[in-house]
Amino acid sequence: MRGFIATTRGNCIDYLARLEDCQRVFNSEKSRMITHVVFFWLNETNQDQQAKLLEGAASLATIPGVIGFRSGIPIPSDRPVVDSSYSVGISMSFQDQEAADAYQDHPVHEAFIEQYVKPMVAKVVVYDFGTAT
Numbered sequence: 001m002r003g004f005i006a007t008t009r010g011n012c013i014d015y016l017a018r019l020e021d022c023q024r025v026f027n028s029e030k031s032r033m034i035t036h037v038v039f040f041w042l043n044e045t046n047q048d049q050q051a052k053l054l055e056g057a058a059s060l061a062t063i064p065g066v067i068g069f070r071s072g073i074p075i076p077s078d079r080p081v082v083d084s085s086y087s088v089g090i091s092m093s094f095q096d097q098e099a100a101d102a103y104q105d106h107p108v109h110e111a112f113i114e115q116y117v118k119p120m121v122a123k124v125v126v127y128d129f130g131t132a133t
Helices: 002-030 047-062 097-105 107-120
Strands: 034-042 067-072 088-094 121-130
Touching (some): 034 047, 034 097, 047 088, 047 107, 097 107, 107 121
Antiparallel strands (some): 034 088, 034 121, 067 088
């Protein structure tokens, strides 16, 4: 029994050491991640136009390098710090600046801009944050 406990304890210590190594790698990779958030104000804000833009935006999730794509419409709020004046919002992350740069020139992204943004959108605001390396 003592041998089993010692072996199990040793295995647990090895596992925890590997877990710490994985966390260090993950955290260093995560620190290079870029988050890309885009808000659109439509020329005509109505449910049909919002649905159309959201449908077009969904194609962006297929671009290589896009992680965690999300999209939606504003959630009404009475809080004065919340700006819900936009029509549609999207967000996604990239592993690093190289992936974010490749996204900008990808044909699917360019098609989205030509087919949806230019004809439908009056204003766009983009926020990118993270540690670019």
